[in-house]
Amino acid sequence: MNRHAMTSSLRTLALLSLGSIVLATGCSQKPTSPPATTAEQKPAAPLFKVDPATAGAITGTVRFTGKLPPRQLIDMSEDPACGAAHHVKAYDESLMGARGGLLANAFVYISQGLEGKNFPVPSQAVVIDQKGCWFHPRILGVQVNQPVDIVNSDPVTHNIHPMAELNRAWNHSQGPGDPPLHRKFLKPEIMIPVKCNIHGWMHAYIGVLDHPFFSVSNDAGVFTIPNLPPGTYTLTVWQEKLGTQQQQITISPQQHAVVDFNYKGK
Secondary structure (H helix, E strand, O other), X not given: OOHHHHHHHHHHHHHHHHHHHHHHHHHHOOOOOOXXXXXXXXXXXXEOOOOOOOOXXXXXXXXXXXXXXXXXXXXXXXXXXXXXHOOOOEEOOOOOEOHHHEEOOOEEEEEEOOOOOEOOOOOOOEEEEEEOOEEEOOEEEEEXXXXXXXXXXXXXXXXXXXXXXXXXXXXXXXXXXXXXXXXXXXXXXXXXXXXXXXXXXXEEEEEEEOOOOEEEOOOOOXXXXXXXXXXXXXXXXXXXXXXXXXXXXXXXXXXXXXXXXXXXXX
16 A cells, blocks of 8 residues: 555544544433433412301202102112111102102202312211111212211121222222221312112212312201302203203302202203
């Protein structure tokens, strides 16, 4: 190889080596921007305190206009202890009306108008009792994170099964004399159907809300939502056979409003 060719080859090797060093150095450099971090959780809003000097209330009735269908007889013969609790005759409780068509077990709640407010959670547990092979109460409301205690007052085993969609679903057997089950629901959800996996006629419904402004109509069809801050709200009623209705209402300071709901039959 002549001197010119050798010089040219050496120059080429030198350039290639320099390029490799530059590339290696560039690849090993750390990024100038800091790595992404997970978003920090927002702190909970301060607790909203209702001023008793301005708080109002809503009272009303839930009614069915028309002829209520006859209540169906429930066959509890598969478990004699259940039948004995009802003297052999037990009737469906999904649509219960008093004189004048007033409806029990309708769930009434504020569905709009409280956004952005953070309310205290009661420490007292809501109790679901399995007694007479029914759930008592059949319709109930709880706040998010409020304790729920499930007890079995029957001489038979039950299996309570809330079929939640937004909350975690679970089911648990509970024998006679077993200790209470302690549960909580972590998200608002209207309504969560509950069944007993052993006794197919046992049903209940749970309304989970992030505020305390709800009620269940009593045997006379009457509901009351007290201690409500002034504002404009959507009031919703839910009945397991008849569906939902809504009304808009504005509550002035210290106002006790009356709101009635009427389901129309045939």
